[in-house]
Amino acid sequence: RTLTVDLGERSYPIHIGSGLLESAGEYLEQLGISKKSPHLIVTDDQVGPLYLERLATALASSGYRTVHAVVAAGEKSKSLTVFEEVMTSAIEGGLDRRSAVLALGGGVVGDLAGFVAASYMRGVPFIQVPTTILAHDSSVGGKVAVNHRLAKNMIGAFYQPEMVLYDLDTLQTLPIREIRAGLAEMVKHGLIWDAAFTSWCREHAEELLSLDSESLGYGLEMGCAIKAQVVSKDERELGLRAILNLGHTLGHAIEAVGGYGELLHGEAISIGMAASAKIAVNRGLAPAKLYEETKDLLQRFGLPVALPEHMDEERLIAAMMHDKKFVSQQLVFVLPREVGTVEIVPDVTLDEVRQVIRELKEVD
Numbered sequence: 001r002t003l004t005v006d007l008g009e010r011s012y013p014i015h016i017g018s019g020l021l022e023s024a025g026e027y028l029e030q031l032g033i034s035k036k037s038p039h040l041i042v043t044d045d046q047v048g049p050l051y052l053e054r055l056a057t058a059l060a061s062s063g064y065r066t067v068h069a070v071v072a073a074g075e076k077s078k079s080l081t082v083f084e085e086v087m088t089s090a091i092e093g094g095l096d097r098r099s100a101v102l103a104l105g106g107g108v109v110g111d112l113a114g115f116v117a118a119s120y121m122r123g124v125p126f127i128q129v130p131t132t133i134l135a136h137d138s139s140v141g142g143k144v145a146v147n148h149r150l151a152k153n154m155i156g157a158f159y160q161p162e163m164v165l166y167d168l169d170t171l172q173t174l175p176i177r178e179i180r181a182g183l184a185e186m187v188k189h190g191l192i193w194d195a196a197f198t199s200w201c202r203e204h205a206e207e208l209l210s211l212d213s214e215s216l217g218y219g220l221e222m223g224c225a226i227k228a229q230v231v232s233k234d235e236r237e238l239g240l241r242a243i244l245n246l247g248h249t250l251g252h253a254i255e256a257v258g259g260y261g262e263l264l265h266g267e268a269i270s271i272g273m274a275a276s277a278k279i280a281v282n283r284g285l286a287p288a289k290l291y292e293e294t295k296d297l298l299q300r301f302g303l304p305v306a307l308p309e310h311m312d313e314e315r316l317i318a319a320m321m322h323d324k325k326f327v328s329q330q331l332v333f334v335l336p337r338e339v340g341t342v343e344i345v346p347d348v349t350l351d352e353v354r355q356v357i358r359e360l361k362e363v364d
């Protein structure tokens with residue numbers, strides 16, 4: 001399966017399928033990537049032992065020379081310190097302007113390596129090789145960043161890859177929690193854009209959770225296609241693109257209050273999506289059944305929809321006010337009208353948010 005992210009001169013293909021790592025060399029040849037320059041593969045210390053050799057060997061057999069930077073797995077590697085370490089690997093490895101940076105891993109590696117690619121010699125070709133389900137979201141769209149101590153994703157760029165090479169075989173080693181969390185973003189793409197795809201997700205929850213390759217291939221293709229459509233209409237998030245933040249206003253606050261360790265990103269936005277549905281129902285934007293449907297859908301994927309009891313209301317509110325999406329005493333939320341249709345609502349009051357926080361602590 002191949003689809004295209006349509007961005008004029010910066011358009012790029014997303015290839016999704018089995019055994020793609022083994023053919024990586026041919027895909028690089030298609031892009032016209034130089035065989036004279038060395039290329040940098042960035043990965044983490046969980047993905048590296050599983051797939052780095054497979055990728056490097058495939059590239060070598062097509063005549064590509066690679067150097068490698070292996071960072072520690074986890075969000076902590078999205079830092080300026082690790083960014084500088086990867087830069088050191090790039091310089092010591094002799095990368096030049098024709099060298100490509102390949103991100104082999106999940107969203108952490110993709111965001112970090114993408115920012116390295118955007119910055120090294122003011123920009124070299126970037127290739128995403130996602131290995132998580134969540135990364136169907138993060139590898140498409142060109143947002144790359146590292147975190148600042150005070151705020152997540154604060155230092156970054158818009159930098160589109162030349163290609164996304166999504167080998168479904170790599171997903172087989174994902175821990176179940178990561179599978180669920182990744183599927184939360186797939187469900188999100190349905191909820192914001194496509195009622196029929198949302199129903200399909202509901203009906204195929206079991207197949208998706210068990211990584212059935214037919215279902216997974218279709219679901220990821222649809223998720224990528226929806227993201228690609230939204231991004232190609234609004235690359236720099238001046239308007240429409242913000243709908244991709246469904247569940248993220250509260251979700252980011254949950255992650256922050258939980259110290260980025262308690263809940264995975266996808267788990268936090270699952271609760272956030274349930275909250276958005278509830279706020280929409282409470283303010284009469286959506287019919288009551290929308291909340292029940294959303295909750296049921298997320299629970300089919302084994303995702304949380306209740307807010308952990310210990311998460312303090314005021315700390316959550318404070319975290320949301322810190323977020324970029326804050327305007328005066330009101331918060332910007334993406335709220336659903338119906339399945340497949342959302343609206344960017346700039347005037348959700350703190351009272352509405354407090355109410356939903358209380359309601360979501362009672363859910364079971």
Ligand code: NAD
Pocket residue numbers: 044045046047050073074075078105106107108109111131132133134135137138139140141142143144153170171172173174175178265
């Ligand atoms: P991740 O990269 O940390 O991967 C999750 C865990 O799974 C890691 O421990 C990793 O080592 C492990 N792993 C990855 N692939 C594996 C595999 N195939 N087999 C076994 N283990 C594997 O996290 P993620 O969930 O992929 O991404 C989260 C990050 O993505 C966050 O930093 C978030 O900010 C970012 N993100 C970015 C965008 C964007 O548009 N750029 C969008 C969404 C999320």
Ligand code: ZN
Pocket residue numbers: 137185248265269
């Ligand atoms: Zn997200």
